[in-house]
Amino acid sequence: MQRIVSGMRSTGKLHFGHYLGVIQNWVKLQHEYESYFFVADWHALTTKYDKTETLKQDVKDVVADWLACGIDPEVSTIYVQSLVPEIAELNVYLSMVTPQNWVERDPTLKDMAKILRTKEGTNSQISYGLMGYPVLMSADIMMFNAHAVPVGNDQVAHIEITRDIARRFNNIYKTDFFNEPKPLLNDCSLICGLDGNKMGKSFQNDIKISDTEEVTAKKIMTAITDRSRLRRDDLGHPEQCEVAFKYWKIFGDENQVETVRCECEKGKRGCADCKRQLGALINEKFAPIREKRKYYDEHPEEVERIIKEGSEKARIEARKTIEKVREIIGMY
Numbered sequence: 001m002q003r004i005v006s007g008m009r010s011t012g013k014l015h016f017g018h019y020l021g022v023i024q025n026w027v028k029l030q031h032e033y034e035s036y037f038f039v040a041d042w043h044a045l046t047t048k049y050d051k052t053e054t055l056k057q058d059v060k061d062v063v064a065d066w067l068a069c070g071i072d073p074e075v076s077t078i079y080v081q082s083l084v085p086e087i088a089e090l091n092v093y094l095s096m097v098t099p100q101n102w103v104e105r106d107p108t109l110k111d112m113a114k115i116l117r118t119k120e121g122t123n124s125q126i127s128y129g130l131m132g133y134p135v136l137m138s139a140d141i142m143m144f145n146a147h148a149v150p151v152g153n154d155q156v157a158h159i160e161i162t163r164d165i166a167r168r169f170n171n172i173y174k175t176d177f178f179n180e181p182k183p184l185l186n187d188c189s190l191i192c193g194l195d196g197n198k199m200g201k202s203f204q205n206d207i208k209i210s211d212t213e214e215v216t217a218k219k220i221m222t223a224i225t226d227r228s229r230l231r232r233d234d235l236g237h238p239e240q241c242e243v244a245f246k247y248w249k250i251f252g253d254e255n256q257v258e259t260v261r262c263e264c265e266k267g268k269r270g271c272a273d274c275k276r277q278l279g280a281l282i283n284e285k286f287a288p289i290r291e292k293r294k295y296y297d298e299h300p301e302e303v304e305r306i307i308k309e310g311s312e313k314a315r316i317e318a319r320k321t322i323e324k325v326r327e328i329i330g331m332y
């Protein structure tokens with residue numbers, strides 16, 4: 001069976017964008033591939049090294065969200081990056097063979113650096129660790145010799161560097177040990193935030209997987225609709241509805257979407273009512289996930305056990321790779 005590796009930075013509770021864009025895909029793929037899913041807490045440190053108070057809880061929240069969404073610890077290996085220190089050792093070897101200009105060229109990193117520079121204080125510096133972001137990511141992926149990496153579009157440039165590093169390692173040490181992993185993109189719908197922009201935690205336009213039904217319903221009421229529509233019986237333009245109708249298309253079935261479209265166009269459906277129904281639909285769809293999420297909130301020891309066992313399992317594989325890599329390089 002082919003292997004996949006993927007991770008998310010530990011940024012705390014995940015939102016619908018994570019679910020629809022990434023996790024849903026992982027849930028499906030875990031039955032088709034030998035799967036390794038991890039929380040990238042070192043990658044979180046590349047920008048948040050001075051804000052570590054919530055780090056432990058952030059890691060647990062990410063894993064609890066995954067479990068609730070259906071990542072199955074009996075099927076996939078779930079672990080925390082820093083609990084597999086072999087990754088750090090592989091990072092050292094890979095950093096030796098990676099030309100400096102490869103990391104400097106990484107467009108995703110350039111964007112991160114640009115954002116950092118606009119901030120005040122110590123955090124505005126680009127650290128050596130942040131420069132090494134794509135190399136560390138390569139170590140994550142190559143640690144388990146993944147064939148493919150299921151990620152969103154924004155990560156593809158990083159995976160390109162990983163392929164380059166794997167090829168270069170193989171060339172330098174005259175081996176074919178490492179696979180050149182491919183990005184595995186999915187055709188999942190990209191969900192916009194409640195304000196019509198990209199959904200993101202820092203934009204405060206997201207709905208969390210762990211939000212309660214009340215919070216979800218309230219948030220949905222703030223979703224942007226058709227801005228040209230002022231009164232309840234004005235004729236609506238579903239295709240110009242910036243958020244609510246898009247959500248209907250993601251969460252509703254064909255009949256529901258058609259009903260909404262017709263009633264809106266005929267001015268028979270007010271935006272407030274429409275969003276009330278939408279909120280109820282979303283809450284219904286997410287009820288099983290939320291129930292599981294609540295269970296893990298109430299049983300943090302179970303999340304901790306899953307993290308511990310998964311990380312131990314990952315380490316067994318990681319040690320094998322590291323031994324092989326040391327041998328290939330010719331280490332003592």
Ligand code: TRP
Binds near residue numbers: 040140149155
């Ligand atoms: N950079 C990824 C993100 O920000 C997280 C990540 C770290 C990752 N290492 C990885 C993803 C390895 C895939 C494979 O979401």
